């Protein structure tokens with residue numbers, strides 16, 4: 119199966135290159151904002167609307183645009199055309215908001231098509247910028263087709279190159295194993311085969327650090343240098359938390375995809391749960407939504423199956439042995455005790471077994487009994 123995959127690398131540009139990169143971000147922003155401006159002039163009373171100038175014409179007006187990659191400007195122009203097409207498309211289901219102006223404080227980026235860059239072991243050659251040093255922690259496999267590169271700068275001032283390639287993804291070997299997963303706040307995952315994954319403690323540590331930095335920021339005078347510094351500190355911590363979460367989710371999903379063919383999870387209503395403020399912090403920490411998304415796309419890539427069980431299915435309250443329901447079970451009950459068959463089991467483990475059973479029941483795939491035996 120051919121799939122598009124992105125490989126992201128941290129860039130280490132020289133001071134000179136940083137200036138050029140910032141200029142490119144600026145010019146690309148001008149192209150976008152100019153198109154937004156013309157778009158907003160739309161007047162239904164006029165028979166003929168003002169058409170935006172193309173980048174070649176824009177460059178005649180703003181000569182300084184010639185300093186940066188023409189391809190980058192064209193890509194941004196194309197992005198706007200795609201936006202416009204989607205905006206006016208009659209078949210789209212969701213409403214798209216009006217286009218926004220971009221400012222220099224937000225996340226900056228520009229894209230180059232494949233002819234305009236070359237990736238090596240320790241550098242990337244970007245049009246009009248030259249060879250920029252980078253560190254390759256995960257190399258692009260040999261034989262992949264390079265599609266584009268997106269150069270970006272985050273709010274902490276770090277530069278990145280995300281290289282998009284088209285590659286053949288080979289399905290992972292089958293293991294014959296199935297697992298049901300109960301997702302929780304204390305323990306991130308409880309598997310029906312007793313696998314447990316704890317929530318990393320560093321999420322909480324970073325959270326405490328963040329709270330302190332935010333308090334510092336709130337005490338600084340508006341417009342002061344100290345405030346600017348404090349703001350950067352907050353952005354850095356946010357960035358760290360996102361990176362930690364990302365690493366955690368990738369590790370656990372890779373392990374699951376490698377070890378199991380069939381993964382059953384409960385379709386929790388994440389947005390509904392986050393509204394409950396008491397739970398909110400832990401839930402956003404654990405970032406279930408991200409976990410689901412990553413697990414699902416990896417399963418599709420590697421030929422494994424993820425089945426979601428209806429969130430109204432009473433996984434915690436049902437006895438995994440005989441099916442008896444304990445309607446009185448509360449959040450504080452950590453053990454499931456069955457009044458019917460006498461089963462005594464850890465609450466999460468009991469739930470995960472029910473999730474697996476239910477997923478196997480609803481799954482249209484016909485499974486051999488041996489595959490269900492791993493319960």
Ligand SMILES: [Zn+2]
Pocket residue numbers: 437438439440441442456457458459460461
């Ligand atoms: Zn029972």
